[in-house]
Amino acid sequence: MASIRSVLVLGAGVFGLTAALELANRGYFVTVADPGPIPHPKAASNDVSRMVRMDYGGDGLYSSLSAEAIEGWHRWNARWARELYHEDGFLLLTSVPMAPGEFEQDSYSLLTSRGFSLEKLTPGELPRRAPQWDAGYYIDGYFNPRAGWAEAGAVTAQLLEDVSDSGVEIITGFSAVELLQQGNKVCGAVAADGARLWADWVVVAAGVWTTLLVPELADRMWPVGQPIFYFKPPDPENYRPPLFPPWGADIPRSGWYGFPANSDGVVKMANHGPGIRVPPDVERVIQGDEESVCRAFLSRSLPGLARLPVHESKLCLYSDTWDGDFWIDRDPEREGLMVATGGSGHAFKFTPVLGGLVADALEGIENPYSKRFAWRALGEVKHEEIRYTGE
Template identity: 70%
Template sequence: MIIPTDGTVLVLGAGIFGLTAAIELRHRGYQVTMADPGPVPHPLAASNDVSRMVRMDYGADGFYTELCAKAIDGWHSWNRRWGKDLYHEDGFLLMSSVAMAAGSFEQDSYSLLTGQGLPLERLKPGQLTNKYPLWSTDYYIDGYFNPKAGWAEAAQTTAELKKDALATGVSIVTGFAAVRLLQNAGRVIGAVAADGKELHAEWVLVAAGVWTTVLVPELADRMWPVGQPIFYFKPSNLDDYKPPVFPPWGADIPRSGWYGFPANSEGVVKIANHGPGRRVGPDVARVTLREQEDHCREFIAQSLPSLATLPLEDSKLCLYCDTWDGDFWISRDPDRQGLVVSTGGSGHAFKFGPVLGKLAADALEGIENPYSERFAWRPLGEIRNESIRYTEA
């Protein structure tokens, strides 16, 4: 078998990690083929949903705060380039049922962001109901509003990135579900699909989200799929569910995991849970369990009563590709030439879309950057930020 040494890259997976890597590598002069079972966006991909939160609030973890500041600049550039706003800077309302104290996710985020000069608005007692009337409970006694945050239309973003990839000359092959990587003399040189079709390249970049460990099984002890429920409602009084009175929000995130979004252009209000979730296989049925809906209903009865009696418009199980420590995995395989893995979104990577491609391309080229060490190919070890791996359920 001939090993290509011609600047070709095969990207496996056309989610946010794969698409941004393909575009950046193309800009750096590589000849890029991207393969995905398709269609793109894939219906089961994590990068395919109505919304994803974009926020710099990461507790005391300045690492992600700084990276997200760069990403937010990138979202504004994408909005300008695409001539439409797929990133909506509607802010982020973080509510807490306990007084914010040093060491908590809420207080640490507040201190770090205000220390950087961001004009966060601290909620005064009783102010929640005045400014954000749907939160009619007095359960949340503390919190703040961060105006430099918002949400992104995930499926639309992925669709625009696909167009960008094609426009930059990336060749997109759909109908290709890789079952195995091809190797020669210790070097990864391509992938083979179930029907026996082979694609070859000098570099293979695996960005297959929760399916990554099908292709790189030795990583299965360090990343795995975790199912998280999403619930969609369609209230009739839509204006009540729009900013500024109903911005993107997190309600007791470290203790409950609940967060959500304002009504989108289709009138859909989404509520989801960022908690320990349920470990599953990548091809699990994407349906929520009765007990998960009950859990959501308990939350809204207590906190957002206007939705309490509304039937569900829809629900689904979405899969995080969780790494053991919650940090992304953007790195060359130290043991095998020709292989780069870019995945491990751990439930919080979409917001970083505008910076992910550069990180993956740097990994392929062996260029160190301030993020490469944390996203490196690594053994199990110390967790650097508990709050990204959720705290108590």
């Protein structure tokens, strides 16, 4: 696509920043515009941690992409001043025997068939291996050592530095309210204060705010609020790997997953469940009975945390697509516009490979993932295999 010279990226989360980095590497003049500060306090890419896993049930495509991404995390760790990806593994626990057709067994079978060596829990092993967990309740599971977590906000801040070093212009204080169009061609964006930016192509990577700029997609992607809870146990050393790695406990049946204590001794857990549909600028506070649902889970799972006061809590927004797949494609109806978002609560782990996917889509290069992430019509609503549906 030799005629494209300049690209305006709206949004500096991981979709936007990695797109900017890759497009600059491919020779484009790139500008990134965001309301700022970056990382934005309300951005999905800004939190203490995000899970990195290849465990995707029987979904070989995401599993392959994740394996590529993990190699990318290791390359970044080697290059950055501080390691921001921590390969502490992923412990999947189940209160029922693992069975074919269920997320845990299907992940285990797929990954072992691909040569990854996972450690299946043997009966009675849990108290020795992960003593914080209620071994009377969790009877099965496995540990995947090729997994871990990334310091999300710090990664986003580091990417901003990398983007800046690659010659990309970064503009903060720019909150796009409308795309500029000449005939059928999108050619820039106008901000709330009237400022205008022009480019050959516009990549809208504004997370949950994307549909404010591309309203015709509002029937196919929407913001969904999810609760996050942070606890500060008096014995944080007991909540660190190897005895307390990142975990998912009955996750397709409960939604709960979490992380080891961070350097401040804070343990984080969150729900990968149905969530609640909210407007993008909703106040980021927990709604309804989420805390009592969380405490009920802790009582049957992690008794050492169940009675602690909540150290902090917040609502964080997924940009859910109707089918749980990312949205990385050019608008088939309008020239000059592409959308890169729809993380559906599982895109952060792919950060090292996202930019390549966006740049390929912009250049019209097919790759094994293009079709899955293509601009598509609404179908029967579905979700990622690991996601708890609330039923």
